Amino acid sequence: MVKRPSLAESVGAGRRAARVTVAAAAGFYPAAYLLDQPETALYALFAPIALGVLSPVPGSGRRRALTVLPALPVAAALTVLGTALAVRTWSAVAGMLLVAFVLTFGAVCGPRPAGTAPGLQLFYILACFPPFAPETLPQRLTGVAVGVALLVVCELVLFPDRPDPSYRDRIADTLDLAARAAGSLIRGGRGPEPRLAGRLRAAGRGLRFSHQPTGARPTGAGRTDRALAQAGSATRRLVDQLAALTEMPPAPADLASQTLLHGTAAACAETAGSLRRTRPAAGPELLEEMIAQFLATREAASTGRTPASHQVLLRQSTVLTVAVSAVTVRTAVALAFGGRRPVHGLPREQFWYARTPTVGLFAVRLAGNLTRRSVVFQNALRTALGLALARLVAGSLDLSHGFWVLLTVLTLGRTTAGATWSAVRAAVVGTLAGALAAGLLIIGAGQATEVYAYLLVPVMLLAFTVGPLEGPAWAQGLFTLVVSMAFAQIAPVTWRLAETRVVDVLTGSAVGLLCGVLAWPSGARAETRRSMTALLSAAAPVVRATTTAATGPPTGTGPARRADTVDQVLRLTRHRLRMAEDAYAQYRTEPSGPAPESEPDYLAALNFGARVLVGGYWLPRTTQAHDLPPDALRWVRDATEEVETAAARAADFPPGGIRLRLTPPPSPTPRSPPQVPALLADLEVWLTALATDLGTSTGHRTTRPPPS
Numbered sequence: 246m247v248k249r250p251s252l253a254e255s256v257g258a259g260r261r262a263a264r265v266t267v268a269a270a271a272g273f274y275p276a277a278y279l280l281d282q283p284e285t286a287l288y289a290l291f292a293p294i295a296l297g298v299l300s301p302v303p304g305s306g307r308r309r310a311l312t313v314l315p316a317l318p319v320a321a322a323l324t325v326l327g328t329a330l331a332v333r334t335w336s337a338v339a340g341m342l343l344v345a346f347v348l349t350f351g352a353v354c355g356p357r358p359a360g361t362a363p364g365l366q367l368f369y370i371l372a373c374f375p376p377f378a379p380e381t382l383p384q385r386l387t388g389v390a391v392g393v394a395l396l397v398v399c400e401l402v403l404f405p406d407r408p409d410p411s412y413r414d415r416i417a418d419t420l421d422l423a424a425r426a427a428g429s430l431i432r433g434g435r436g437p438e439p440r441l442a443g444r445l446r447a448a449g450r451g452l453r454f455s456h457q458p459t460g461a462r463p464t465g466a467g468r469t470d471r472a473l474a475q476a477g478s479a480t481r482r483l484v485d486q487l488a489a490l491t492e493m494p495p496a497p498a499d500l501a502s503q504t505l506l507h508g509t510a511a512a513c514a515e516t517a518g519s520l521r522r523t524r525p526a527a528g529p530e531l532l533e534e535m536i537a538q539f540l541a542t543r544e545a546a547s548t549g550r551t552p553a554s555h556q557v558l559l560r561q562s563t564v565l566t567v568a569v570s571a572v573t574v575r576t577a578v579a580l581a582f583g584g585r586r587p588v589h590g591l592p593r594e595q596f597w598y599a600r601t602p603t604v605g606l607f608a609v610r611l612a613g614n615l616t617r618r619s620v621v622f623q624n625a626l627r628t629a630l631g632l633a634l635a636r637l638v639a640g641s642l643d644l645s646h647g648f649w650v651l652l653t654v655l656t657l658g659r660t661t662a663g664a665t666w667s668a669v670r671a672a673v674v675g676t677l678a679g680a681l682a683a684g685l686l687i688i689g690a691g692q693a694t695e696v697y698a699y700l701l702v703p704v705m706l707l708a709f710t711v712g713p714l715e716g717p718a719w720a721q722g723l724f725t726l727v728v729s730m731a732f733a734q735i736a737p738v739t740w741r742l743a744e745t746r747v748v749d750v751l752t753g754s755a756v757g758l759l760c761g762v763l764a765w766p767s768g769a770r771a772e773t774r775r776s777m778t779a780l781l782s783a784a785a786p787v788v789r790a791t792t793t794a795a796t797g798p799p800t801g802t803g804p805a806r807r808a809d810t811v812d813q814v815l816r817l818t819r820h821r822l823r824m825a826e827d828a829y830a831q832y833r834t835e836p837s838g839p840a841p842e843s844e845p846d847y848l849a850a851l852n853f854g855a856r857v858l859v860g861g862y863w864l865p866r867t868t869q870a871h872d873l874p875p876d877a878l879r880w881v882r883d884a885t886e887e888v889e890t891a892a893a894r895a896a897d898f899p900p901g902g903i904r905l906r907l908t909p910p911p912s913p914t915p916r917s918p919p920q921v922p923a924l925l926a927d928l929e930v931w932l933t934a935l936a937t938d939l940g941t942s943t944g945h946r947t948t949r950p951p952p953s
Contacts, residue, residue, distance in 0.1 A: 250714045260404040262709035265297035267403060268395040270702050273731070276388065278698075283735040284384040285391070290731055291371060292320070292392025293399075298709055299656065300364030303356065303460030306405030310397045316361045317393045320368045321386055327372025328382050334640035337373040341651070342633035344369045350625035353614050353827075354607055355465030363655060366632070370651045373636065409458045412473055413520045413581075419448045419480050420517040420574070426487045427510035427567075431503055442488040449481040449488075453848075455833060466610035471598050472581035476574050478855060483513075483570035490563050496556050501542040502564045508535040509564075509571045516575050519582070529575040533590060536568050540867060543923055555909075558926035566930065569863050592862035594815050613820060618776065620769045620831045624660060631658055631760035635753055644752065645745050649728075653753025657717060658761070660831060661768035665761035668717045669754040675718035676750040679725030680743035687729065692737060697730040704730060721750065769832040776825040777850045777942075778896045783821040784857040785892035787814045788935065791857075792885045792928060794865035796873055815861050822854040845898045849942035853892070853935060860931045867927070876911045877921050884908070884932050888939070895939045902943040905936040 250258070272289030276282050296302070296316060302309045323344060330340040348366055352359035372385060426441055454462045463473035512532045519527075543561060546553060553561070576591060580599055588596045598606055614621045635654045639647030657672050659665040690696040704726050712720030725746050732738055829847050873881065884907055891905045910925040 255710075255714060257406070258714050259710045260406065261297070261713075262706050264399040264403050265293045265396070265709050266702060266705045268293035268297065268392065268399045269705060271395050272388065272391045273701075274698070276391070277734055282384050282387075284381045285388040286735060287731075288324070288371065288385050288388025289392040289395075290388075291367060292389050293396040294709075295364035295367040296320075296361060296393065297364075297396055298713075299367060300361045301713075302360040303409075303458060304406075305408035306400045308408065308460060310400040312357045312360060313393060313400065314397050315357075316365060317390065319361075319365055320389050320393060323365060323369040324372045324385050324389055325382065327369040328379055328385065331373045331375060332377045334637065337640060338633050338637045340373060341369065341636045342629050345632045346625045346629035349628045350611075350614070350621060352625075353466070353610055353621045355467070355470065356460060356462065357465075360460075366655060367652070370632075370636075370648050370655070374639070374648050409461050412452075412457060412461050412463050412477060415452060415457070415461075416473070416477055416480050416574075416578075417517040417520040419452060419484060420513040420520070422448050423480070423484050423487055424510045424513040424517070426484075426491065427506045427513065430487075430490060431506050431510070442491045445484040445488040445491070449484040452477045452481050454830065466607045467603055468584070468598055468601075468606060469581045471606065472577045475596075476577035476581065479570050479573035479577065482856070482859070483567060483574060486563060486567045486570060490560070490567065493560055493563070494556065496554075496560050499553075499557060499561065501539050501546070502561050505535055505539045505564055505568050508532055509568050512571050512575055516571075516578050519578055527575075528579055529572040529591070532568060532572050532575065536565070536572070536867070539565065539568070544920055553922070555912075555922070555926070558922055559930060561923070562926040562930040565867060565927065569859070569867070573859075592866065594812060594819070595858075595862045613823060614827070618772065618779075619824060620660075620772050620828045623772070624831075627660075627760055628655075628658060631757055634760065635756045638752060638756060639749075642752075644749060646732075646742075646749060649746060649749035650753040650756070653750045654757045654760075656720075657754060658757050659768075661770075662758070662761040662766035664768070665757055669758055671716055671718040672721040673751065673754060675720065675722035676725055676747055678718075679722030680747045682722075683726050683729035683746070684743035686726075687733065687738060687742065690733075694734050697733045701727070701730045701734070769828050773825075773828040773832040773847060774845075774898070776821070776828040777845070777847055778898070780818070780821040780825045780854045781850060781892050781896035781942075783814070783818045784854050785889045785896075787818055787857045787861050788889045788892065788932075789885050790814050791861045791864050792881055795924065795928065796878065796881055815858060818854060818858060818861075822851065822858065825851060825854065845944065846942045849938050850895075853938035853942060856931075856934055856938060860935075864927065864931060873921055873924075877913075877925060880908070880910045880925070881928060884910075884928070888932050888935050891936065891939050895943050898943055903939050905940055907933055907936055 269290050269292075272292070273286050276286035276289050296313050302312045304312070326340060326344070327337070330336040345366055348358075348362040352362050368389065422445065426445055429441060450456065454464070463470035463477070465471075509532065512529070515527065539561075572591070573595070576588060576596060580586065580588075580596065586599060588599045601609070613619075616622060631654045632651055635651045636647075638644075639650040644650060653672070657665065657668045659668055686696075686700075704723065708720070708723030708727050712723055725743070729738070729742055729746065732742060825847075829851065832847075887905060887907065891903050895903045907929075910929055913922045
């Protein structure tokens, strides 16, 4: 059954349509009837349509206005470029190829470039078609400026939408819950609140980008967005670890853990307050000192007459992971609102963007996606080739109103061939119906322009409301009526204008289908699986490198060489994780895909990659023990090899899944160094979490015997 739009969606579409209609009409009618400047009228009409309909900029009215206004210089530059390159077909085609690729690929820099890219391409498309008339450039630029300015005003004053809850507010709410949960755990007598673990895990799931409005996701390449994204990821880990802590069996009172939990709760509450005030948070120095004190106390306790039990050590290790996640959150929030600053005493690789200039951050994002394995690169190349081919066909065949061919490719292009074919079928039916209605209207009204003037506004309002809600058929059919009425007021027309519209849409549909079939027809589905495979393969060696760094280097390996090896594998895994996240994000926006029960849990694979990186950053810093007894060293090597081998096997996502059973570490002997039990507990907590992620990602839960 086709899902019908909700009342809220319908109301939102109507408000958006009203803003675009008022802006388009306010620029079109004075230019066409008072100033008698058809070029100005045409661009004043299409500017709000381009940035208000073709570019669904998310967010509140103020946020959309702040996104549309900076796009004005770019729109003007594209109009100038299109006007100059319209002199020859080949120059217009070359310009279309470059403009489409740059704008689409630039979407990787954040939601604002991604939101305005489709609409900005329309300014070049309108200007690059004959006649070559550079003398009309002032009129065109005036129309662009008037149309964009009117749209900005309408976004601010006409039915402005309320802002969505920001991502930083959601992080703050989750941190407040974490602070209350930590306080509940501190009150050992009464125990944690009922159903607290479920609430914590639900709050963590709520921070996933898939649960956020598009405009609220910090996906930009700048420092603030990178830091907020890292803070959200660390907050998800923090609440998941707190949930695991609440579900642990009761253990004897542990003053060191209680003290560290108290400091973690205070840090979470203070960081939440900083997020709501959007001001720089205090650094994590105090919490780092508490972690160091906790480690010293744990080591001193291990030398006592009654060493802590294995259950207590597991609880201490889990508390330590919670505190480490809190340090990450606190540091990321300080970077988000404190700007460029050094990060002393923390893993440099984890906060690599802290001292990188803004230009360098954008360069890293662009260079990292400049590969044929990047879905952003694939989309940009597919769009650029499709629009360039459409411009070549329209110019070679000398199609009247040829820009409709490119507009069809721009609006109907999808990331999969199947989705493109579905959109094209609906669009062709809608265009035929709209062309028939437009032809009958033109035959009946003739050259009575007042009829078109009266009907244009209500038809625009209907088209911009119903089209986004009901799909390509309604959108193309009603838009055919809109453009027919607009051109009928600019120049004399006949019923053949509707025929031209049909021919152009059919031509654009054929070009779009051709590109959809030839250029990555399966969309992000295959690339998602491939990128997850690459992520798991790259993360597998990090497991061994981390345990080796924590337990002491092999004979003949110096510290510098060992650090270089760890840095290299961490850098590769971090890059593969980013590529996998991009592919998965696009994959979830595509309408087609396998049934949920037949596909791997890619989110668990992403969690595995993130958890591996966190362990690689922190375990060698918080856990150091050399000269392990043979049985302990054997367990570390065996458990590491099991997880590493399982990650390599999971990279192929075998149909039977991965069943990984980890054995508990050996009990300490009287001759064991005192710090060995704590080290083994830290590694056990980390490796068990990795094994769980691997089992979940391939469709099976990980089982392990209870600790002895």
